[in-house]
Amino acid sequence: MILSQKIEELGRILPPQKDALSKLGIQTIEDLLYHFPVRYGDTATMQSISSLRKGDSAVIFGKVTKLKTSKGFRTKIAMADGIIEDTSGSIKAVWFNQPYLAKMTPEGSFIRAEGKVAERKGELYLSNPKIEQITKLPVGVGESLFAGEGDNAPNILYPVYPESKGISSNWIYHSIQKVFKGGALDVFLDPIPEHILTKYNLPSWKTAMIWMHAPKNLKDAESARKRFAFEEIFFIQLERIRERRAWQKNPSFIIDKAREDIETFTKRFPFPLTLAQSHAIDAIVGDFKSGRAMSRLLEGDVGSGKTAVAAATVHAVVTTPPKNREFGHLQSAYMCPTEILATQHFESFIQYFKHLPINIGLITGSGCRKFPSKVNPTGWTDISRAQLLKWTASGDISILIGTHALIQKSVQFKNLGYAIIDEQHRFGTAQRKKLVRKDGTSPHLLSMTATPIPRTLALTMYGDLDLTVIDQMPIGRKPIITDILSGANRERAYERIRMELKNGRQAYIICPRIDEPDPDQEMALNAKSVKEEAKRLKKSIFPEYEIGVLHGKMKDDDKDEAMLDFKAGKTNILVATSVVEVGVNVPNATVILIEGAERFGLSQLHQLRGRVIRSENQAYCFALSESTGDKTIARLRALKTAKNGFELAELDLASRGVGDLWGRKQWGVSDVAMEALRNIKMVEAARTEATILLEKDETLSQHPTLKIEIERRRKDAVHFE
Numbered sequence: 001m002i003l004s005q006k007i008e009e010l011g012r013i014l015p016p017q018k019d020a021l022s023k024l025g026i027q028t029i030e031d032l033l034y035h036f037p038v039r040y041g042d043t044a045t046m047q048s049i050s051s052l053r054k055g056d057s058a059v060i061f062g063k064v065t066k067l068k069t070s071k072g073f074r075t076k077i078a079m080a081d082g083i084i085e086d087t088s089g090s091i092k093a094v095w096f097n098q099p100y101l102a103k104m105t106p107e108g109s110f111i112r113a114e115g116k117v118a119e120r121k122g123e124l125y126l127s128n129p130k131i132e133q134i135t136k137l138p139v140g141v142g143e144s145l146f147a148g149e150g151d152n153a154p155n156i157l158y159p160v161y162p163e164s165k166g167i168s169s170n171w172i173y174h175s176i177q178k179v180f181k182g183g184a185l186d187v188f189l190d191p192i193p194e195h196i197l198t199k200y201n202l203p204s205w206k207t208a209m210i211w212m213h214a215p216k217n218l219k220d221a222e223s224a225r226k227r228f229a230f231e232e233i234f235f236i237q238l239e240r241i242r243e244r245r246a247w248q249k250n251p252s253f254i255i256d257k258a259r260e261d262i263e264t265f266t267k268r269f270p271f272p273l274t275l276a277q278s279h280a281i282d283a284i285v286g287d288f289k290s291g292r293a294m295s296r297l298l299e300g301d302v303g304s305g306k307t308a309v310a311a312a313t314v315h316a317v318v319t320t321p322p323k324n325r326e327f328g329h330l331q332s333a334y335m336c337p338t339e340i341l342a343t344q345h346f347e348s349f350i351q352y353f354k355h356l357p358i359n360i361g362l363i364t365g366s367g368c369r370k371f372p373s374k375v376n377p378t379g380w381t382d383i384s385r386a387q388l389l390k391w392t393a394s395g396d397i398s399i400l401i402g403t404h405a406l407i408q409k410s411v412q413f414k415n416l417g418y419a420i421i422d423e424q425h426r427f428g429t430a431q432r433k434k435l436v437r438k439d440g441t442s443p444h445l446l447s448m449t450a451t452p453i454p455r456t457l458a459l460t461m462y463g464d465l466d467l468t469v470i471d472q473m474p475i476g477r478k479p480i481i482t483d484i485l486s487g488a489n490r491e492r493a494y495e496r497i498r499m500e501l502k503n504g505r506q507a508y509i510i511c512p513r514i515d516e517p518d519p520d521q522e523m524a525l526n527a528k529s530v531k532e533e534a535k536r537l538k539k540s541i542f543p544e545y546e547i548g549v550l551h552g553k554m555k556d557d558d559k560d561e562a563m564l565d566f567k568a569g570k571t572n573i574l575v576a577t578s579v580v581e582v583g584v585n586v587p588n589a590t591v592i593l594i595e596g597a598e599r600f601g602l603s604q605l606h607q608l609r610g611r612v613i614r615s616e617n618q619a620y621c622f623a624l625s626e627s628t629g630d631k632t633i634a635r636l637r638a639l640k641t642a643k644n645g646f647e648l649a650e651l652d653l654a655s656r657g658v659g660d661l662w663g664r665k666q667w668g669v670s671d672v673a674m675e676a677l678r679n680i681k682m683v684e685a686a687r688t689e690a691t692i693l694l695e696k697d698e699t700l701s702q703h704p705t706l707k708i709e710i711e712r713r714r715k716d717a718v719h720f721e
């Protein structure tokens with residue numbers, strides 16, 4: 001058995017199981033092995049039913065019988081109940097709102113149940129326990145039930161895995177045991193050099209796998225997690241450091257602009273640059289002169305004015321002729337994650353460049369534009385894709401702004417000197433590479449992001465980039481007045497919105513969902529949806545105002561229209577999902593209300609809030625929480641107290657509760673690595689070791705296993721992007 005084998009080869013898998021596995025991201029044996037337990041239910045702390053006391057949080061194993069559903073007498077809440085018994089006794093279990101549990105669990109099956117012990121009329125019962133069907137009871141439970149099966153399983157901690165409907169934790173546990181028995185662990189060579197493992201006291205790959213899935217104690221499990229976290233971060237670091245070394249070898253365009261030239265351009269801006277913006281421009285222009293390809297990350301809070309920095313440096317590039325030539329200009333490319341943003345930047349670049357003889361192109365999935373238009377020299381015109389590509393290839397288009405469309409093979413530049421990626425965390429590294437793909441001379445690369453990220457994450461994910469931070473807001477910006485409210489106090493937020501609208505300002509209302517909730521999903525039940533909420537607001541709260549709608553499932557044209565209407569003031573309120581999070585700029589919007597704020601990470605809320613810090617008017621943010629639990633409110637309060645986005649990012653990292661919203665999906669790292677990012681020492685160790693290794697042995701010829709593993713991971717990464 002080898003790791004790359006398909007999971008089907010372990011045994012028969014039914015279609016619903018297959019769906020569940022694919023939801024969990026498990027396709028191969030390796031995926032299965034890397035599906036780590038979230039915790040361990042310790043059979044040692046597991047209780048026998050007769051020992052249960054009121055108030056206990058208990059894990060019990062037993063047989064379930066007499067399952068039935070009913071309706072609460074007065075409440076009419078759907079209920080289910082049943083009896084769980086082990087050799088010591090029995091206890092009633094009651095579920096509210098989850099009648100399907102009774103329907104899904106066959107009478108007489110063995111289960112693991114975890115829940116709180118409550119008491120009613122002198123009788124103990126398990127309230128809303130989480131149950132899981134198991135094929136047999138673990139060692140040490142109900143001796144008599146278990147005896148005679150001839151199973152000599154060692155006494156291990158009971159791993160609990162992330163599940164999906166159709167695939168239980170227990171199924172995963174048994175499948176992994178099968179893999180262990182099949183010998184898959186023996187054929188895999190540990191890619192991490194032994195001296196590194198020894199130095200940091202990390203277990204070998206095989207040991208770590210066993211300790212992860214079948215540990216004898218929690219300390220071993222902890223070591224295993226550490227090892228896999230180190231492994232992942234070490235590999236990311238190796239990859240990044242290698243990229244950086246390769247990048248630095250490339251020759252690049254020397255762009256040597258006089259300070260005065262740059263100042264002449266920036267003096268026309270309708271505002272003075274902040275000191276931080278000037279420093280950023282200096283750093284970039286410094287790189288331009290160096291002869292080495294720049295690769296720099298510009299990090300600045302929302303509204304700190306990154307676009308102006310981009311424009312000033314683009315200007316330096318597109319007014320420079322290519323080497324040894326007196327005619328023609330170097331070109332710049334500007335890639336944005338959404339069509340809305342690309343269009344918005346196209347428009348602001350027209351404002352920045354309209355006094356100069358410079359052609360600007362826009363390319364998105366829904367069409368192409370060019371500025372200036374022949375018939376109307378102060379405006380843009382729609383042009384065909386073919387025409388735009390032709391002019392880009394001939395060098396006539398100096399600045400090309402666009403979405404992903406920009407990195408298609410058909411887009412060829414004549415002299416691409418500078419590539420900018422806006423909101424760069426939205427793109428994968430593969431996309432970044434495609435933008436700067438180039439034979440011969442590399443363009444300078446500027447990545448921009450408004451996501452302040454914790455230092456450990458920056459070191460890990462951006463190890464190949466130099467960093468410039470814009471740590472200053474334009475003068476005159478007032479801090480946003482932020483209020484955390486419970487849903488019951490929604491009216492207070494509406495009052496403020498009404499006042500702002502009366503003064504001619506505009507408002508965003510953010511909802512966590514697009515459609516009406518799926519009635520099956522309890523969690524989603526309370527989340528407001530964009531469509532329904534917009535209707536409700538129009539009907540009963542703000543009938544006198546125009547309300548627009550914007551969400552990710554809309555057609556691109558409709559999105560653009562909604563955005564343009566809002567920008568032009570045709571709509572007063574924009575009800576949207578978090579699509580407006582990224583860079584959208586409507587200075588007249590001064591208030592934002594975020595429904596279901598508890599569902600967002602703090603960083604994300606901060607970004608959303610940033611939509612209304614676009615002018616000198618006082619801005620307001622209302623974060624509405626459906627949950628009024630102390631923890632939730634305390635977390636949201638940080639929006640009021642934190643000094644900046646960085647602090648919020650660190651807080652997000654510290655509270656694992658939002659891990660999924662903020663972590664994995666956005667960065668493409670596993671939960672284990674996410675945990676490790678709280679540990680700066682480990683990240684630094686991985687980075688140091690990767691650097692030393694590559695310094696000594698750039699091609700990794702002395703570490704063939706490691707080399708193969710890197711190649712393999714790289715292929716996987718490209719495959720998924």
Ligand code: ADP
Pocket residue numbers: 271272273274277300301302303304305306307308450474475583585587614
């Ligand atoms: P972000 O850094 O989030 O991309 P933008 O570049 O979109 O921010 O800038 C936000 C707003 O601030 C824009 O309307 C821009 O014109 C304005 N702006 C940029 N720099 C300054 C400045 N130095 N002073 C005043 N306003 C500025």
Ligand code: MG
Pocket residue numbers: 306307422583
């Ligand atoms: Mg921006």
